[in-house]
Every structure is written in structure tokens, then in C-alpha cells.
Amino acid sequence: MIVVDLENMDWIAFRQVVALSLATGRDCSVMGLEQILDHVHDRRMWKVLKNVMELIPGVDVIEQDNQVSIIPSGLNYGIYHIETHRYAPVTDIILTLAPALSNCEFVSELHLKGVTHSQHSYPASFLKTSLNALITGAGYTVASSLKKFGFYGSGDGGIDTKIYPMSKHTDFSLPMSCHWEIESARVYVAKIDTSFASYQKEFLAKKLHLDDNSISIMEIINSSGYGNHIDVHIRAGDIVTVESMTMKLYNAEGDFVFTDDSMLDSMEEFCVRIKKIILDKKIPYPLLREAIPFLELAGVGHYEYNGNEDASIELTCNLCQLFSL
Secondary structure, three states: OEEEOOOOOOHHHHHHHHHHHHHHOOOEEEEOHHHHOOOHHHHHHHHHHHHHHHHOOOEEEEEEOOEEEEEEOOOOOOEEEEEOOOOOEOHHHHHHHHHHHOOOOOOEEEEEEEEOEOOOOOOHHHHHHHHHHHHHHHOOOEEEEEEEOOEOOOOOEEEEEEEOOOOOOOOOOOOOOOOOEEEEEEEEEEOOOHHHHHHHHHHHHHHHOOOHHHEEEEEEOOOOOOEEEEEEEEEEOOEEEEEEEEOOOEOOOOOEOOOHHHHHHHHHHHHHHHHHHHHHOOOOHHHHHHHHHHHHHOOOOOOOOOOOOOHHHHHHHHHHHHOOO
């Protein structure tokens, strides 16, 4: 059994351990569970993942004495309908199951209902555009489509995902340098006055030096709750990725915490992040971190990963090494 007892383990690393165990079929035990899941959101997501693994045959989960053991016996392809609560982002479930289901002989379908846009996780556009841009060339087809917006605090959204059997690609290469250019941006609002979106549009145009016509506004009319989300599409050659920000309206306890100052701070941080990506000319670290397990499992990894100086990338690489990838 693989024993995972690394420093600085966070929720993403823990989720990736589960994904690697399911995909490789190797038993593992993660130590220090309480320290890893020190935020109420992380504890909620782990409870959701455990419930999901109880629904999908092929894995046993044993939790005791501040550790958890994952004992997989092979996930089967199938059509799975999974509903979560209003604080559970469904993209985490897809990222956990997709590597293992890609090993199956036939296509699998995940029909997920819950939170599609949250400050705690990735939106549907991350799966559909950003991640696919990196892993499709390595033989993966993880096709996600947003069926309904579901914001953190209200949920009731939907993402459908088809996961096809992986095909081997030996000529895959990860781009080492990316000359990013912003193509477009879109501001989404649900149950919020569109004048709020108009202000955000002006803010993006000024801070990112975008033409007014390249930024659109979409009002979501079928959302079950309040929400505000921004997607910025950036391109480097044939690679298109989406950088996103979901405005924090509610905290983990369900309290409404939005203020004008918090909105301005979030917008400023978002624009700074995009400018840094363009200047660095690298694959964004969060995207690269999520792609690494897929690439290593496909046998096309073993890169220096852009001269990695990010501790989270190093952590994910160390996890892959534990599973002999």
C-alpha cells in the first residue's frame, strides 16, 4: 500500500491522490486527514466524494484515526447520475473520476447536478476549454457541457460529461513557451442588475486594455440564486484557455458577504493574475497542476514543467512519483 504523508498537502493534492489511486488501481493511505481538510469547504467536498464512490462500484474507502485508505478494485464504465448540495462544486468530482474512467473499454457519462460556479473550484469552461487543450493531445477525450448555471450557495446547476477510452499518443509535446493574447471576455450575472455587469465590463476594458466590443454581458435567467462570473479567453497559437473568476457572494456558512470593496479587490486581483500569465508566457500553474496527473498516467509526462518554481506543481509531481508514474 502506498502511504502518502507529505507536508503542505491541500485539498487539490488530496483529491489528486484519490484520482491516482482509482486510475492506477493501487491501494493508498493518506495520513493527517484532519490537517489536510482544515476548511469547512474541504470537509464538505470530501464527504461528497465519499458518497460518490459509494455510488460507483469499484472502490472501498476506510476512514479512521486521522487517516483514510482508498482500496480500488477497478471502476466500471457506465452512465452515472450524481446530485450534490448547494455548496459542492461538481468539477471536483469530474477531475477525480475522469482519469480512471478513461481507462475503461467503453465511454462513460457523468450527469452532475450541483454547483457549477464557485470561488472554491473551477467552472465548466475550465474542463471544456482549458484542460482539454492540454490533455486531448495526450489521448484523452473528456467532453463537458454546461447545462445550467449553479452558483455557490444555491446550487441546482448541471454539467454533463462524456469520458471516452484513452488512445495512446506518443508524439505529444507540452508547449514550453506560450505567447498569450486576450481574445475576448464575458461577464455573467444572475438575479443581479445588469448595470453591475456594465461596471465590470468597463473595469476589464480599462485594466486589460480591451476593446469594448470584445467584452460581452450575459444575463442568466434560469439560475436558482444570485451569481456573478467572468470568463476571459486567452490564446497562444492553437491553445485557448479560459481564466475565470466567480465573485464571492456567500461564505461557507451561507452568509451573504459581498461588499463593493470586496468586489473591487477581487476584480483587481483577477486582472493582475491575467497580466501575470501573459507576461510569464507559461501555462498557468493551476491548469498545469490539474493536467500533470493526466499526462503522467498517459506516459507522456516527465517534463521540467516550465522550469517549475511553484510549490503546488512540485507537490503534484511528487504524488505522481509515489504512484510510480
